[in-house]
Amino acid sequence: MTRQDFTQLPPAHAGASARRRSSPRRTPAVLAVAAVLLAALFGIYPLLDRADSPVVQAVDDALAQGSASSGPTGVDGGEIPDGAATLDDDLPAITGLDPALADAVRQAAADAAADDIDFWITSGWRSPAYQQELLDQAVRKHGGLEEARKVVATPEKSAHVSGEAVDIGPTEGDYWLIQHGTDYGLCQVYSNEIWHFELLTEPGGTCPPMLDGAAG
Ligand SMILES: [Zn+2]
Missing domain, CATH: 3.30.1380.10 (Muramoyl-pentapeptide Carboxypeptidase; domain 2)
Structure with a gap:
């Protein structure tokens, strides 16, 4: 495709091309959101009240039972x-x-x-x-x-x-x-x-x- 051909593309194609060009700028934002979510997940887990959390208690019980001697x-x-x-x-x-x-x-x-x-x-x-x-x-x-x-x-x-x-x-x-x-x-x-x-x-x-x- 020549440069001249590109300028003759209908507006819809031009728009799609523009979105593709913008995607590299969005990737850091997605990574930042993922990083924040991961940090929140690992940050919250140690703060859970272990005695009162059914999920944490279930995990602890499973670990304890798995180590039956x-x-x-x-x-x-x-x-x-x-x-x-x-x-x-x-x-x-x-x-x-x-x-x-x-x-x-x-x-x-x-x-x-x-x-x-x-x-x-x-x-x-x-x-x-x-x-x-x-x-x-x-x-x-x-x-x-x-x-x-x-x-x-x-x-x-x-x-x-x-x-x-x-x-x-x-x-x-x-x-x-x-x-x-x-x-x-x-x-x-x-x-x-x-x-x-x-x-x-x-x-x-x-x-x-x-x-x-x-x-x-
Ligand atoms: Zn009994």
């Missing part, structure tokens, strides 16, 4: 690495359960699934050392053994240590089991723990009265 207070002691297990998982937390309790929970889970409710085990069998570790954590969090005992049992008392208790999640699964658990002999034990179930009656039987302010 072996040994008596880790997976070998009943820790569930991702916080959710099924009865088919080959984990000490599951294989250490009383077989009758495991069967009851397995049947309940199958029937709940038929009701479009999926639930899983968040905690099952625990070694005495793991139970003690949970109690120690609660003491640090609540500032004393008396308060900690309201939320975590001692290794001597916990039905988790004898393989006779399961904690169930999520909440909708807890409510399903509270409603239907007696069909399988499963009972909520503590009024302050909707997730903790034990095999305490015959299928179709009646659960004993719930305990107040205690911990399993």
Whole structure:
């Protein structure tokens, strides 16, 4: 295209050519905006209140669970690495359960699934050392053994240590089991723990009265 041809182009083409020529001047502006956005992102993250931010808490929890250790207070002691297990998982937390309790929970889970409710085990069998570790954590969090005992049992008392208790999640699964658990002999034990179930009656039987302010 000769210079003369260019000057004869219709106005629309001339305009497009002008916009192309202007684009290099816009690029620094785009980069500047991107830089400001990145700076804001990385500047804000450390300022988030870590305890109150659900997103940051979820990330921290995932990191903590990902680093689950072996040994008596880790997976070998009943820790569930991702916080959710099924009865088919080959984990000490599951294989250490009383077989009758495991069967009851397995049947309940199958029937709940038929009701479009999926639930899983968040905690099952625990070694005495793991139970003690949970109690120690609660003491640090609540500032004393008396308060900690309201939320975590001692290794001597916990039905988790004898393989006779399961904690169930999520909440909708807890409510399903509270409603239907007696069909399988499963009972909520503590009024302050909707997730903790034990095999305490015959299928179709009646659960004993719930305990107040205690911990399993
Ligand atoms: Zn429990």
